[in-house]
Amino acid sequence: MRNGRTIRFRSPVLIEATAATGGVKECEGPLGKYFDYCLKDDLLGQKSHELAEIKMHIGTIKRLLNKTKLKISDIDFCFAGDLMDEIEGASLTMRDFDVGFFGLYNACSTFAEALILGATMLDAGHASRVICSTSSHFCTAERQYRFPLEYGSQRPPLAQWTVTGSGATMLNKRFGKVAVVSATVGRVVDYGVTDTNDMGAAMAPAARDTLLNHLANTDSRPEDYDLIATGDLGEAGSHLMRLLMREEGIELGERYVDCGALIFNRVAQDVGQGGSGAACSATVFNGYLHRKMTEGMYRRVLLIPTGALLSKTSALQGESIPGIAHAVCFERVE
């Protein structure tokens, strides 16, 4: 069923298992102990950071399969993406798996896009089990969107730190303690921000747009959720999100967090405004939030991964940075 941009899944779509891999810095952060695997070296013994990110993504999917004692032949389709040009990371990751592949790109909101399309595939009855996964890597993102690390560029104050990590979710219709119950599909929102070092400001209006749409379509209020978590607005961006929602008469209060703020000790780890990247919400959800839901700490969580739809070319040509945000509502199955 659908109301506006909000989908309510007809029968329960359940999370059978999750897997999260964190980089060295991510594992030193507050959520390090929740990740299934911590990299000892962000290069993973590869000759490039691009190959390292791919090896990490492959490893995350393999661990997800190992945890469930399943083989890739038990999976119908994979929905995956990442931040590298032409989603090279997900595309080359999928060389290692004999499975139908849907390549996705909505920047750092891609994990939510994968969950929505994976859950829809199950809801339509065209699959019995799917994997939704994303990855990002600090070094591949810096080189691609900003400068190679070797330049030693200074980081401006509003910059965020791309998460090195990968998260994967296995969805099915039979097993699991947490259900994907509804989702609101994001639209492209552009407030004219052109500073590629201020992603939070570019994405916050999209997060507001999607949250307002979700609350209206589901006739719910923030108090109806135990946690509302945006993907990677960072400290400044999530402050902006609170202000934007306040303008609408809605106080988000303490139930609102940002995955980019959760994953690092912002000041101690010197990560600017906090974490970002396609793996930010994916590692925080698959490593931390899903576990806290199964343990009963949270019953109902609204995850809103946020994406900044820029490319190096569009930025250099002076285009503004549109944002997008998809919301996914999870509920603990009693």
Next chain:
Amino acid sequence: MRNGRTIRFRSPVLIEATAATGGVKECEGPLGKYFDYCLKDDLLGQKSHELAEIKMHIGTIKRLLNKTKLKISDIDFCFAGDLMDEIEGASLTMRDFDVGFFGLYNACSTFAEALILGATMLDAGHASRVICSTSSHFCTAERQYRFPLEYGSQRPPLAQWTVTGSGATMLNKRFGKVAVVSATVGRVVDYGVTDTNDMGAAMAPAARDTLLNHLANTDSRPEDYDLIATGDLGEAGSHLMRLLMREEGIELGERYVDCGALIFNRVAQDVGQGGSGAACSATVFNGYLHRKMTEGMYRRVLLIPTGALLSKTSALQGESIPGIAHAVCFERVE
């Protein structure tokens, strides 16, 4: 229902309308008269070819809406992608439309990916009308994957010509003379090709893999289709495709064509092995094939858009080029 990687849609998913835009060279080719709109200038009065491609994509969706006298508010979701880094084209196109957006990337097979996911969304009952669209532009692709045009690089003999164009399909469950009846989702196939000027060889094994899988899962033979059309293997690549299928004991014969061969007069228009790009199958299907199906020339068509999953970075790092191909089966509704 699903059999292996093949989905059979439960209730008819119908094509309500199509729109295709062709560039100057494309409109001089054999299919020029079938396009809804022909560019007079491939720059469309813009200051960059990237902005030109975006304007062309926007125009194609607007024409699709005009043809059906619908507004964007009548559309639930758009499934779109293109070849620019971070699918900049589709992302910035969607700034102009107030609609839920799923950004997709499977290289030149993205149009099929969009059709499969759009049809699944309708089949699940979560939408009543969706638009599936892609674009590509010769000048943005040359600059990104090879060299800026200003360099005047020589084109090697196996090179293809990226189609400047955009195609869009409106899907629904009520109106239309052509149905999307089934689809086979591609997997990533890598035969170790590293020549970025020989895309046909990189993609042909994926096309064979998907076609064999589709025929087996649907218990059909090539003779059961009036037309089997790969997306953009080009002349050499489609010859290879015939040979690869012959190895499997299957003669494709005259019912097999390649959209990249159809769209240009290969020799007269000096396009190397023929057309390629995310708009190749999208313009040929939305401009030409859909019309020929509604007119009754073809009753049953299997479209197999093919994609080469390379990026500039992966190519420069010496990675081989994996291919992917998704098959979509269309039938005329009697």
